[in-house]
Amino acid sequence: xxxxxxxxxxxxxxxxxxxxxxxxxxxxxxxxxxxxxxxxxxxxxxxxxxxxxxxxxxxxxxxxxxxxxxxxxxxxxxxxxxxxxxxxxxxxxxxxxxxxxxxxxxxxxxxxxxxxxxxxxxxxxxxxxxxxxxxxxxxxxxxxxxxxxxxxxxxxxxxxxxxxxxxxxxxxxxxxxxxxxxxxxxxxxxxxxxxxxxxxxxxxxxxxxxxxxxxxxxxxxxxxx
Amino acid sequence: xxxxxxxxxxxxxxxxxxxxxxxxxxxxxxxxxxxxxxxxxxxxxxxxxxxxxxxxxxxxxxxxxxxxxxxxxxxxxxxxxxxxxxxxxxxxxxxxxxxxxxxxxxxxxxxxxxxxxxxxxxxxxxxxxxxxxxxxxxxxxxxxxxxxxxxxxxxxxxxxxxxxxxxxxxxxxxxxxxxxxxxxxxxxxxxxxxxxxxxxxxxxxxxxxxxxxxxxxxxxxxxxxxxxxxxxxxxxxxxxxxxxxxxxxxxxxxxxxxxxxxxxxxxxxxxxxxxxx
Numbered sequence: 001x002x003x004x005x006x007x008x009x010x011x012x013x014x015x016x017x018x019x020x021x022x023x024x025x026x027x028x029x030x031x032x033x034x035x036x037x038x039x040x041x042x043x044x045x046x047x048x049x050x051x052x053x054x055x056x057x058x059x060x061x062x063x064x065x066x067x068x069x070x071x072x073x074x075x076x077x078x079x080x081x082x083x084x085x086x087x088x089x090x091x092x093x094x095x096x097x098x099x100x101x102x103x104x105x106x107x108x109x110x111x112x113x114x115x116x117x118x119x120x121x122x123x124x125x126x127x128x129x130x131x132x133x134x135x136x137x138x139x140x141x142x143x144x145x146x147x148x149x150x151x152x153x154x155x156x157x158x159x160x161x162x163x164x165x166x167x168x169x170x171x172x173x174x175x176x177x178x179x180x181x182x183x184x185x186x187x188x189x190x191x192x193x194x195x196x197x198x199x200x201x202x203x204x205x206x207x208x209x210x211x212x213x214x215x216x217x218x219x220x221x222x223x224x225x
Numbered sequence: 226x227x228x229x230x231x232x233x234x235x236x237x238x239x240x241x242x243x244x245x246x247x248x249x250x251x252x253x254x255x256x257x258x259x260x261x262x263x264x265x266x267x268x269x270x271x272x273x274x275x276x277x278x279x280x281x282x283x284x285x286x287x288x289x290x291x292x293x294x295x296x297x298x299x300x301x302x303x304x305x306x307x308x309x310x311x312x313x314x315x316x317x318x319x320x321x322x323x324x325x326x327x328x329x330x331x332x333x334x335x336x337x338x339x340x341x342x343x344x345x346x347x348x349x350x351x352x353x354x355x356x357x358x359x360x361x362x363x364x365x366x367x368x369x370x371x372x373x374x375x376x377x378x379x380x381x382x383x384x385x386x387x388x389x390x391x392x393x394x395x396x397x398x399x400x401x402x403x404x405x406x407x408x409x410x411x412x413x414x415x416x417x418x419x420x421x422x423x424x425x426x427x428x429x430x431x432x433x434x435x436x437x438x439x440x441x442x443x444x445x446x447x448x449x450x451x452x453x454x455x456x457x458x459x460x461x462x463x464x465x466x467x468x469x470x471x472x473x474x475x476x477x478x479x480x481x482x483x484x485x486x487x488x489x490x491x492x493x494x495x496x497x498x499x500x501x502x
Contacts, residue, residue: 121349122349123349123350126349127348127349127350127351127353129348129353129355129356130347130348130349133346133347133348134347137346144236144237145346145347148343148347167423170422171422171423172422172423172426173423174336174369174421174423174424175421176314176336176337176340177314177315177316178314178337178340180314180315181314181315181318181352182344182349182350184350184352190315207349207350210343210349211340211343211344211349212340213335213336213337213339213340214336214423214426214427216339216343217336217339217427217428217429218426221428
């Protein structure tokens with residue numbers, strides 16, 4: 001079987017996602033040909049890649065980054081936004097005054113503000129195992145399992161705040177506790193069987209939203225809230 | 226507003242079986258269905274295929290609690306229908322880590338199966354424990370009660386206190402509440418508004434993210450319907466039969482009935498979504 005030709009490009013961020021992809025490399029190298037600057041390979045050398053993975057948010061004040069993302073779209077058969085910054089803007093986009101890290105240019109956008117994205121994988125950062133299973137299901141063509149990430153590719157903002165707005169305040173929360181378990185910063189605590197969000201702690205990665213059974217079910221059905 | 230192909234309603238179906246426990250003890254306790262889930266899990270525990278079963282146990286009234294069962298006795302104590310959602314996730318993680326379980330079977334509702342299924346397939350967090358989950362068994366679900374409200378209703382209208390309730394069972398269009406030594410049959414319409422709003426917009430009847438879906442259909446009383454969703458699940462069911470824990474027969478003729486229920490749930494969800502969203 002021919003290997004999937006994958007290019008990884010980082011356009012700014014904390015390197016967490018890059019490390020995650022790098023950590024997955026030993027387990028995926030049998031079926032994926034990964035081009036990544038950490039692997040001392042010449043990246044962007046070819047005209048066409050099966051998949052381009054972009055990490056980090058787009059800084060709208062830097063035209064060369066926008067150009068780069070556009071040219072990557074040309075090269076890619078499938079474009080994947082990996083990590084919360086690339087998917088929804090994450091901490092880069094939503095951090096407020098006084099909070100660290102504080103980017104100089106305060107205008108970060110998710111990749112899908114600039115080009116069309118095929119799959120978005122939120123998470124801060126998504127684990128190496130996630131990279132593995134994504135490749136596995138992608139190569140197997142398992143659309144049902146990848147549906148959630150496909151839907152996320154059209155969404156520009158998902159966070160704990162949206163979870164509270166869309167699911168808890170509308171009364172759709174059933175109190176299963178999935179969000180509490182999936183918050184990487186422990187910003188969500190279950191109080192009286194309903195989640196409570198500690199606003200200062202939320203880094204807007206969107207993990208809780210895609211993990212909420214109700215929210216992910218509604219997303220997958222295409223029922224836009 | 227929502228379009229869903231009907232073949233998607235039941236998810237991947239690998240095989241459908243009607244099963245019941247061979248063990249008389251299990252069948253005696255499980256009056257409603259065949260006790261196949263309990264028997265299947267007993268088999269998995271006794272043969273060391275899993276080292277713990279995380280399930281919910283009703284502690285008082287309708288309130289449930291997540292527990293880990295290690296043997297048949299503990300499984301039997303947790304057997305029976307639950308009517309409220311159990312805040313499973315966080316407690317489960319604590320339980321699994323506390324006892325250092327490596328191969329767990331989960332018995333849960335479709336929504337929880339979806340969460341754990343997604344976690345197993347797509348571990349987004351370093352703290353995920355998906356690789357420890359061996360089997361996810363989802364029960365057919367028509368919804369869970371907002372049970373404080375429901376219990377209040379029962380107390381105000383019928384004078385039934387939470388402690389008195391022994392069991393609740395669904396019989397055709399009636400919800401039978403067994404308390405003390407009496408049975409009260411409530412029409413489903415009467416109690417519908419006490420289901421949680423989140424359940425009213427849920428479209429998943431069988432638990433499409435599970436390995437095995439289990440439940441019962443009215444045309445086959447005394448039998449549990451088992452839907453195997455992958456070869457691994459099929460193997461578990463077949464082996465349980467071989468080892469004499471399960472009585473098994475082909476069940477593809479009831480899939481229509483399951484599908485009908487699933488459609489009902491979808492129709493209800495679509496209707497309610499118009500009001501709620």
